[in-house]
Amino acid sequence: MKKILITLLGVACFSCSNYLDLQDGNTLNQDSYWKTEEHLELAVNAAYESLTPEELYARGYRDLDCISDNGYNEWNWMKYWDISVGQHNPSTDRISYVWNDNYKGIRRANEILDNAPGMGIDQEVKDTAIGEALFLRGLFYNNLSILYNNVPLILSVVSPEGARIEKSSKEEVVAQIIDDLTQAIDLLPTKGETPGRITKNAAIALRARVYLYNQQWENAANDCEEVMTSNKYSLVDDYSMLFSDEGQNSTESIFSVQFVSNMKAGEQFSGTYKKQPQSHFGVLPNLVYDYYCKHGLKAENCPDATPFSVWSDEKGLPLSKAELEAKGLSIFDYWAEFENRDPRLDFSVLRGGEPWLDADKWDNSVKATRYGIQKYIRKELGLYTDGNKNFMILRYADVLLMYAEAKNELNGPSAEVFNALSQVRRRVNMPDVDNTLNQEQLREEIRHERRTELAFEGLRYFDELRWKTAKNDFENNVIFHERNFDENKHYWWPLPQTEIDRNPNLSQNPGW
Secondary structure, three states: OOOOOOOOOOOOOOOOOOHHHOOHHHOOOOOOOOOOHHHHHHHHHHHHHOOOOHHHHHOHHHHHHHOOOOEEEOOHHHOHHHHHOOOOOOOOHHHHHHHHHHHHHHHHHHHHHHHHHHOOOOHHHHHHHHHHHHHHHHHHHHHHHHHHOOEOOOOOOOOOOOOOOOOEOHHHHHHHHHHHHHHHHHHOOOOOOOOOOOOHHHHHHHHHHHHHHOOOHHHHHHHHHHHHOOOOOOOOOOOHHHHOHHHOOOOOEEEEEOOEOOOOEOEOOOOEEOOEEOOOEEEOHHHHHHOOEOOOOOHHHOOOOOOHHHHEOOOOOEOOHHHHHHOOOOHHHHHHHHHOEOHHHHHHEEOOOOOEOOEOOOOHHHOOOOOEEOOOOOOOOOOOOOEOOOEEEEEHHHHHHHHHHHHHHHHOOOHHHHHHHHHHHHOOOOOOOOOOOOHHHHHHHHHHHHHHHOOOOOOHHHHHHHHOOHHHHHHHHOOOOOOOOOOOOOOOOOOOHHHHHHOOOOOOOOOO
């Protein structure tokens, strides 16, 4: 049974107001609080709870795939579509939502970091709480630095006036993130007693991600190797089980957000609505096309495969049974192509005619792209907005792929790179990577593997930004609709206009 980690604090403890517009009345009463271990535990639970807003890990983080070349946002009011086609601006509300929720988490972490050191309680309890707060602050700042580039660096609870500061450079922010995580590693336990609590290896894995995203290849590889040699994590045998109720807190999960349904602490990324898997999320055909056949070859190079483009119209939409028959093709042969692909395609993407929930065949005509998301989605009818699936922020397969990427970028192909990459592929019975590939070829294979292994886990958009491949992949490779990516400004989001108006010292990002 899942243990409940998250305890929501009352209004008297923490407000959900904008961190950069903090009011004095929202600060904890120092005379009555920060006295006991119970007080500290409540503060830590509140910091964990800051992971759960809809705009962060309850759905928003996963929905970043709608901005990438993996997905299409069908509900325009959510504003992912605006960002994906380059029509967003400083007043786009989603830009503000993500900013605000990350800074709320930072403020809660700062409350702990300001007050826990002076508490007269057990030192080990304090150290763990401080380590957790440092990890969370690093996680939230990493999100901000990727999306907004240069952001205000606030390291303590401040007054509204004190929050009106200039942006720090991305280099300064990244250095602080690494420093926070390095401190956290020294303070955190090797293994948490409660599922979902942050551990030493979680901090090491997150630091590896930060190093990787900032092209510090050697440091990234070293951190990944430390997690790999800890012997505390392993790939689970069944890929699809990872994203089911049974797979939660498995040996592959390094750090997951723990959600609890029916307690106002649930998630929205796994829900079904009128038997549709996440009605707002359409899977782009170009992702479906990108999965290799079981031989490990691209479909156009595989003697036993027919490219999905043959079964689709000019927009990439799969043809109906009647349309296929008119071309002398069979819907059954089209369905068979899914069985001839990397199994992760069938586990992750729902196709028309596939059994779904209590229906014999899923009706894909309601989906604009004709493909639905299947990874993480509930396999039973239930509430749409309140689920109990955990969301994995860090898992072992990602560590193996980060290690492979860092080692290849550092020194080129090696046995260590091929072994890490092949471990991930063998889990789904895909053949090993060709060990004669050169560095550039191997780079493309690693990037392909990240796309297929980690699809719909909120990482593809970040990968496209850090690789600087977004313009080509979004404008030239997306099938179904047209996108625009201006390299002079779209590699970072604008700062919210409300923050610019509130803080005279805050300058807008270039191009905006």
